[in-house]
Amino acid sequence: RESESNLRKAFAECEKNSPSILFIDEVDAIAPNREKTHGEVERRIVSQMLTLMDGIKQRNNVVVIAATNRPNSIDPAL
Numbered sequence: 001r002e003s004e005s006n007l008r009k010a011f012a013e014c015e016k017n018s019p020s021i022l023f024i025d026e027v028d029a030i031a032p033n034r035e036k037t038h039g040e041v042e043r044r045i046v047s048q049m050l051t052l053m054d055g056i057k058q059r060n061n062v063v064v065i066a067a068t069n070r071p072n073s074i075d076p077a078l
Helices: 002-016 040-058
Strands: 020-024 062-066
Touching: 002 020, 002 040, 002 062, 040 062
Parallel strands: 020 062
Antiparallel strands: none
C-alpha cells in the first residue's frame, strides 16, 4: 500500500506545483501487464496508476510522461 500512496503523493505534488511534468522512468517496473503478473502488489499499483491517469483530465497544467525500454511489458490499459 506504500507504493500506491507514493503514486498519489507524486500526482498531488504535481497538482500543487502546476504547471508541472511527472516523469516516470521504467514504467514497466511499476505497471506491468496485469495478465502476465501474479503479484497482488503489482496489480494494485497498476490499478492505482490507471485511476490517477483517468483523473488527469481534471488536472490543469500537469503532464505525465512515462518511459520504458519494454513497451510490450506494460499494461495495455495505460
